[in-house]
Amino acid sequence: MSFVQDLSSSPDSAALIDFSPEASSLAIRGLSLAYGDKPALRDLTLRIPRHRVTAFIGPSGCGKSTLLRVFNRLHDLNDEVVRTGEVRLEGEEIHGPAVAVAELRRRVGMVFQAPNPFPMSIHDNVAFGLRLQGGLSKRKQDDIIEWALRSAALWDEVKDRLRASAWSLSGGQQQRLVIARTLAVGPEVLLLDEPASALDPISTLKIEELIRNLKTHLTLVLVTHNMQQAARVSDYTAFLQDGELVEYGPTDTLFTNPRLRRTENYITGRMA
Amino acid sequence: MRLAKRSRARLPRGEGAGAWLAAGSVALSLLALLALLSLLAIRGLGHFWPASIALVALDDGRQLAGEQVREVPLPDGTGRERLYRIGNRDLDGTRWAWVPVSAIAAVSHPPELMVLERHRWGEAIGRLVAVESETGERLEGQAARAALENRMTELASLRQARDTLRDEVVLPRVQALQEGVDVERQLATANARLRELQAAMQAGHLTLETASGERWQVPLDQILRVRYPNAMSPLDKLVVWGEGVWRFLSEGPRAANTAGGVWPAIFGTVLMVMLMSILVTPFGVLAAIYLNEVAHQGRLTRLVRIAVRNLAGVPSIVYGVFGLGVFVYGIGGSLDEWFFDAALPSPTFGTGGLLWASLTLALLTLPVVIVATEEGLARIPDQQREGALALGATRLEMLTRVVLPMATPAMLTGVILAVARAAGEVAPLMLVGVAKLAPQVPVDGDFPFLHLERKFMHLGYHIFDAAFHGGDVQAAMPLVYATALLLVLVILVLNLTAIFLRHHLSTRHGALSRR
Numbered sequence: 114m115s116f117v118q119d120l121s122s123s124p125d126s127a128a129l130i131d132f133s134p135e136a137s138s139l140a141i142r143g144l145s146l147a148y149g150d151k152p153a154l155r156d157l158t159l160r161i162p163r164h165r166v167t168a169f170i171g172p173s174g175c176g177k178s179t180l181l182r183v184f185n186r187l188h189d190l191n192d193e194v195v196r197t198g199e200v201r202l203e204g205e206e207i208h209g210p211a212v213a214v215a216e217l218r219r220r221v222g223m224v225f226q227a228p229n230p231f232p233m234s235i236h237d238n239v240a241f242g243l244r245l246q247g248g249l250s251k252r253k254q255d256d257i258i259e260w261a262l263r264s265a266a267l268w269d270e271v272k273d274r275l276r277a278s279a280w281s282l283s284g285g286q287q288q289r290l291v292i293a294r295t296l297a298v299g300p301e302v303l304l305l306d307e308p309a310s311a312l313d314p315i316s317t318l319k320i321e322e323l324i325r326n327l328k329t330h331l332t333l334v335l336v337t338h339n340m341q342q343a344a345r346v347s348d349y350t351a352f353l354q355d356g357e358l359v360e361y362g363p364t365d366t367l368f369t370n371p372r373l374r375r376t377e378n379y380i381t382g383r384m385a
Numbered sequence: 386m387r388l389a390k391r392s393r394a395r396l397p398r399g400e401g402a403g404a405w406l407a408a409g410s411v412a413l414s415l416l417a418l419l420a421l422l423s424l425l426a427i428r429g430l431g432h433f434w435p436a437s438i439a440l441v442a443l444d445d446g447r448q449l450a451g452e453q454v455r456e457v458p459l460p461d462g463t464g465r466e467r468l469y470r471i472g473n474r475d476l477d478g479t480r481w482a483w484v485p486v487s488a489i490a491a492v493s494h495p496p497e498l499m500v501l502e503r504h505r506w507g508e509a510i511g512r513l514v515a516v517e518s519e520t521g522e523r524l525e526g527q528a529a530r531a532a533l534e535n536r537m538t539e540l541a542s543l544r545q546a547r548d549t550l551r552d553e554v555v556l557p558r559v560q561a562l563q564e565g566v567d568v569e570r571q572l573a574t575a576n577a578r579l580r581e582l583q584a585a586m587q588a589g590h591l592t593l594e595t596a597s598g599e600r601w602q603v604p605l606d607q608i609l610r611v612r613y614p615n616a617m618s619p620l621d622k623l624v625v626w627g628e629g630v631w632r633f634l635s636e637g638p639r640a641a642n643t644a645g646g647v648w649p650a651i652f653g654t655v656l657m658v659m660l661m662s663i664l665v666t667p668f669g670v671l672a673a674i675y676l677n678e679v680a681h682q683g684r685l686t687r688l689v690r691i692a693v694r695n696l697a698g699v700p701s702i703v704y705g706v707f708g709l710g711v712f713v714y715g716i717g718g719s720l721d722e723w724f725f726d727a728a729l730p731s732p733t734f735g736t737g738g739l740l741w742a743s744l745t746l747a748l749l750t751l752p753v754v755i756v757a758t759e760e761g762l763a764r765i766p767d768q769q770r771e772g773a774l775a776l777g778a779t780r781l782e783m784l785t786r787v788v789l790p791m792a793t794p795a796m797l798t799g800v801i802l803a804v805a806r807a808a809g810e811v812a813p814l815m816l817v818g819v820a821k822l823a824p825q826v827p828v829d830g831d832f833p834f835l836h837l838e839r840k841f842m843h844l845g846y847h848i849f850d851a852a853f854h855g856g857d858v859q860a861a862m863p864l865v866y867a868t869a870l871l872l873v874l875v876i877l878v879l880n881l882t883a884i885f886l887r888h889h890l891s892t893r894h895g896a897l898s899r900r
Contacts, residue, residue, distance in 0.1 A: 185775060187771060187774065187775065190774070192681070215777040215778070215779055216777065218774065218775055218776065218777045219776070219777040222775065222776075223771075223775040225768050225771065225772065225775075226768075227766075227768055229766070229768035229769055229771075229772040230772075231769065231772065231773070231787055232790070232791055241773070241776055241778075241786070242776035242777060242778075245776065245777055245778050245782055246777070291772070294776065295775070295776065298776060298777060
């Protein structure tokens with residue numbers, strides 16, 4: 114793997130691994146973020162590989178969700194947030210003056226912890242992002258909707274009731290609908306913020322299978338509390354604690370042979 | 386709205402005083418409400434029932450005829466006395482008679498007793514003696530009855546012909562004349578025809594014999610309706626009752642608001658409330674959106690929010706004073722100087738009117754709408770907002786496509802509360818535009834169709850006026866009850882409309898109200 118550089122021999126770096134700029138989708142350098150005077154992220158530097166699943170793990174409040182929300186600039190809403198450092202999407206700084214936030218959010222989609230379908234029909238939920246863009250014929254729109262629902266493995270369950278309220282679906286179906294809604298606008302990166310934490314085990318398995326299928330054409334970033342889930346679906350895992358990147362490497366290595374005691378304690382559950 | 390089955394911990398039924406006390410309070414509130422409504426319904430609607438006319442012979446040989454209203458104990462406790470409505474106010478100076486029960490020798494209900502409803506002086510009660518036409522032809526007995534009936538039909542068509550002529554021929558011509566078109570000849574012909582009709586209506590009179598034996602002539606064109614209550618079957622009475630209720634709803638008031646109908650007041654109330662809703666909704670919703678979605682949630686916003694909530698508690702008459710000072714004298718006065726100076730010194734907008742009353746009530750109900758909308762907005766989970774933003778929506782798109790549709794039921798709840806409050810307010814209206822008697826309703830066929838500067842009638846004020854400012858409070862009381870019942874019904878209908886709208890919207894947007 115020429116794109117991947119093994120850093121495990123250099124003990125001063127948190128990362129066991131680094132990716133060449135050509136192989137990475139997102140590149141974060143020197144990123145710090147604070148809510149007012151309360152720091153949440155401290156000087157993070159890492160690259161996220163394209164068309165792979167990268168998982169962020171760590172105790173509550175370690176900053177993993179905060180980091181995820183930097184990627185699609187959802188923090189713009191909060192005027193308390195102070196941020197320094199750079200985040201590049203395909204080489205382009207996302208906070209740059211030429212970047213349109215709406216366009217960025219279409220390229221970097223996000224799925225939240227609790228399913229949040231809009232109070233509209235299933236069809237309208239998936240069409241929501243497309244209608245914002247406008248300029249699509251009804252036929253083309255319907256094609257994209259069908260494609261998105263198929264990609265989210267939901268088409269067979271809802272094709273006969275696209276006009277029914279999205280809120281009539283089960284929790285797992287709702288979450289897949291939200292994924293379809295996000296896919297419909299054609300993102301390059303999909304951010305998943307604990308997407309299965311509110312779901313039952315069978316729905317969770319379906320979501321995980323979906324994540325594995327989607328990485329053929331998407332870069333996925335997954336935040337999870339569930340260590341087994343990170344081990345099952347991710348290719349690379351980053352462990353964060355107190356806003357710092359503690360360890361980052363291939364999932365197999367990190368879970369079987371962590372370099373640092375802190376990481377080992379967390380993944381074996383010895384840390385509260 | 387499906388009723389969700391809730392399994393909640395309840396107070397054990399039948400155990401302890403708490404459950405009984407709570408259930409008792411509910412029962413008491415319901416009873417009070419029921420008592421209020423039935424009082425209004427019985428006293429109000431009973432007024433239109435054509436009651437039997439009793440012919441009362443007294444011990445001293447005198448006789449009187451009238452409708453028994455009620456019977457109460459004498460002040461000294463020695464017996465009881467009855468109140469009869471005997472009518473014939475122009476003969477006796479009163480239309481009521483108190484009679485001690487002990488002084489009554491006999492009561493009968495002869496079928497030939499007649500009640501005349503007249504334009505002025507209220508009803509007349511007696512026996513029909515004769516009908517005389519303009520040519521001096523005199524009919525008595527059964528022939529008189531038939532002639533009277535014919536004449537009433539004739540009069541009705543004459544009245545209609547007159548009204549049509551006036552509204553469709555004379556009024557447009559008068560207007561054309563003012564605009565400089567020469568239609569004087571046509572106008573003169575029409576006026577001549579009007580005078581002819583008037584003369585045809587004035588012809589003839591009938592002779593009535595009262596219970597005390599006096600004979601007396603009533604001009605036929607003074608008579609609105611003729612009834613023989615004692616000869617009527619219950620079904621006939623029901624028909625007359627229905628007609629009475631309908632006239633109450635559809636006609637204008639007569640005799641200084643102590644008789645006739647309340648149609649202009651219903652119209653004014655509904656129109657004013659609808660205008661108020663149209664004015665208050667956008668302002669209230671925008672203010673709530675700003676407070677909840679745009680403003681920085683700091684100390685100042687909290688302060689503004691507290692101030693808004695407190696505004697809801699300001700007595701309504703204070704808003705009336707504000708409306709009089711600012712809207713009527715301030716803005717209205719300036720408008721008159723700028724645009725209507727030809728009409729000065731008589732004011733156009735510089736006096737109370739529909740627009741100022743609606744604005745004042747909109748101001749009064751603004752806090753209600755803001756608070757309800759804000760609560761609705763606050764209930765929408767942030768995930769919904771973030772979900773829209775994450776799909777590339779701007780904040781405006783997020784607001785209009787996700788947040789506002791979800792908050793619509795809450796907004797309508799605010800409007801419902803506003804309507805309920807505004808429709809019952811009377812005090813501020815007395816300062817800013819309500820009229821005891823408004824000859825013209827604020828909507829008609831003349832441009833611009835809706836006349837915002839006109840004064841209007843209002844059910845609430847009509848109640849106040851009829852109850853305290855009429856000459857004959859006894860006669861006005863049933864109308865007061867009926868009007869009060871109507872006011873409750875009007876508010877109920879307005880509220881039901883808004884509730885229906887809210888339900889319709891919330892089913893369209895999914896089962897929103899359940900979250």
